[in-house]
Amino acid sequence: MEHPPIGIDLGTTNSLIAVFENGAPRLLSNVLGHPLTPSVVSMDGKDVLVGEAGRDRLATHPRDTAAAFKRSMGTDKVFSLGGKRLRAEELSALVLRKLKEDAEQALGMPIRDVVVSVPAYFNQSQRQATMAACAMCELNPVRLVNEPTAAALAYGLQDRDGESQFLVFDLGGGTFDVTVLEHFDGVMEVKASSGDAFLGGEDFSEALAKGLADKINSPWAKLGSDDQNQLRFVADGLKRRLGTADSHDVTLKLGGESHDLTITRTFFETACSGLLKRLLRPIERCFYDSNESMETLDRVVFVGGATRMPMIRQLVARQFKKLPDMSIDPDHAVALGAAIQAGLVAEDRALDDVVMTDVSPFSVGIETATQLRDGSSMEGFFTPIIERNTALPASRERSFSTMADNQTVLGVDVYQGEAPMVYDNVHLGRFDLTVPRAKAGMESMMVRITYDPSGLIDVEAVSTSTGKKAGVVIRDNVVGLSDADIKSKLKAMQKLKLHPREDEENTALLARIKRLYEMASGDDRTMVQNLLVEFETALTKQDPDLIETTRGEISEVLNRIDDYYVS
Amino acid sequence: MSAKWPWSELDLDGRTDVRSVKRAYAQKLKTIDRNDANVFQSLRTAFDEAKFLASPSPKKPSMRQAANGVETVPGVVSYTLDFDDLPAASQPEQDPNPQSEGPDLSKAPPEDLDTEDTIVPLPTAPLPTAMSTASNPWSKPEEEPQSDADKEADFFRDLAATYNTGVWKLTPLQNLLERDIAMDRGVRDHAEYLLFDRLREAVVEEGRSISQGVAKLMEQNFGWASDGVRFNKKFGWHEGSELVAYDVARAVQSQNVKAQPRPQKTPLHAKRARIFMCLIMYMGGVFVLYPDGLTAETFLFGTFVAAISFGIIWCFVLFLYHWGNALISAVRRIGMIDRYITRVWQASVERATWFDRIDTVLHLPGPRSTMLFSVSCAVTLLVLISWGLSRI
16 A cells, blocks of 8 residues: 555444544544534535435435435345436445545545444345445455444554454444454454444334324324425434433424424333343343353444434443443544554554454355155255354365265355245355265265355365365455456546536535525514525625635524424 | 374473463464464364363363252252152263363363362352443442342243243243343253253153244354354253254244255266166057057057056055154154154265166155156056056
């Protein structure tokens, strides 16, 4: 790498980029001066708005805006924005491009090699989609790092020579990861990782929004998508408010009716009780796999914005009987850790005495069939060869034999997952091994799976009698997309122009004014309108100083309005 | 592997304390090629082994905790009496990870587990009460020391009452598992184990199968079907645990299958087999009908007749077969026929013999279909012969 090591946290709600220099990671701010760039993409005519401007347009132009697309990574879901149809990885690529431009501006040099963080519980196809997103904006992801591992690195680097056993509780916008780690003599050892790839802060907002709909007696399913969006927006703001206050007043305007509600924290917690229960299973699984008990933990580290919710703190305190540690901002920890990982990959000298070992988050195995007593056979069983939470790199083998007389082919289908039946797991690849004819069970093969920390899975089968080999290599690359495909995608993506940087602050402010205009009522609405006129006048005069001061003044007023109407 | 393994692998002279083992491991780890799986794994295995040998007392098994904890709780005597096999059942838990700890069981005699310091008591210390009421639960002092033990006793008594009946009532059971006390890990673990044991008994000893409702409940609460690996680790050492796993997976999966149909694998050579079979049948029919010789005209006609009659007869046999199968499974479901499943884990197969190929074509697994096929062939030929004879 010619440039310093770069780490990217591509989050569900916010994304960050950090650099590793002078022996420590540092966050790079975007053009608005914030380290957090909302992972929201909005189409404004031909322009693409990414970040805060996009987030404000989520309320005003929901049809042109996409958010939380990380949850659809690795699926075929298509988002349509202002007439354009984009997949989750393309939207992620736009966010990455924005981060890249911000970082290049901040560092004054082009960047290419990066380490990107993914939830530990992302499976192979989700990881591959993340790699594809990087390729689409000309970034070279040298390594994908698991988010809790990254966060642990950030914490571990604070206290290099210490020895401790801790748990990273990472509840982000859309994903939930739990990881148990041990840290001693500069070795950061991941003991077990578990999680839920479809559980995060967004689900808590959604649950609250549904609770609100119930409270005003208009069933969620019967609301139009615009009303649902509005409720979601209100719920999201309420969620933040209830983090500090015990109750909050909110005015809901739905279908011409206005509802004044007082929402208490208890109401929120009741609405989310199902989600809290879902948080417990990965924790239990993690302890089960690592053979550790909760008593040996020294601390619990909180990562991810959603851990700010008081009910999460209570849950953790109740489970572990420990106060959670939030000494690094939960929003920043992953990006900082990703930068450290980039430093590790680049063999940065400052990290000479730091070693990290990770585990495989999923079991990897092959499909097997089983003989029933009546002589018929049943296919589709999953037999793990490398069990989940095995320290990486690992290499394990297991022997399998033929099931039918004169069978000449052994088909090896490689799967990843935990379900006992392969149809519920993720298919990674397949190959055949030919063996000589013999009675059932007389011919066998050894299947060896090698799994390394960069995500490369090498499967090899050897016939025991002939020594003939066959195999397949599965890596974190872009499946289904050839190099030519990526090039054409790259071209298509380049046609989408990001909004000009120098104009960004103004665009963001305009989007915010427009959002508040839709939200406010009565006199406030007139006031917001006046602000809009004032700002547009300032813009037409093209005097940078005047624009700057107006922007400052208007932001202050907007902050007050925002405080009043939950945002 | 030398006699001094695992110490030699870590460049240690001999048995030492955990701290030194960790330090040695950290040092060695920084010098080896960490991308080589074999090098890394051999160091790793040695490290795990050495750490285990060096630790003053073996790891505490979770089930043991739960069992012991419960026995000390007053008021649950009736429930422990119901399960006189409890101490025996908790025995295997002393070896929760046989692969890594295998050789050292002798060094960790079971008596050790009963000493005070190795057993973590079940949280008899109070848990914070309901989440919603405790705004700051970790700072809450021991307010109601008795109440949690009582709750726990109540929980297990109610649980025993629910599952000791012949038919499980799902809603009460689900409600029971949603109680606050059931969120505690020790209690939950133990409850899971009790439920498993009851199900195992029902499946293995009483020959019943697990209903879809119960299977779903287990999946929702404990993830038995979605997490086969954990299930196996937790209960794999019980006789018949695989029967329970299979039943649960099948009951839960039957819904998934609808959403995601099983891929039908029809190998290419099946087509060849089909053509070959038809040819034989047609030729047989033709030769029976016209033993004197063939003309183009008679060949076509004979072929036509043979094809139609074979088709009709085969459909009838197939109908009988499926109807019979449905009957068998219906009878099996109400528990009149013993289960016939054995599990032999073997590689997935591509069928190779001729009869197997025929099976693949007809989508009928196993030798039973071969027999059926032969019967249909024979009947077809008989019909053809009698028809041919009647024409002469």
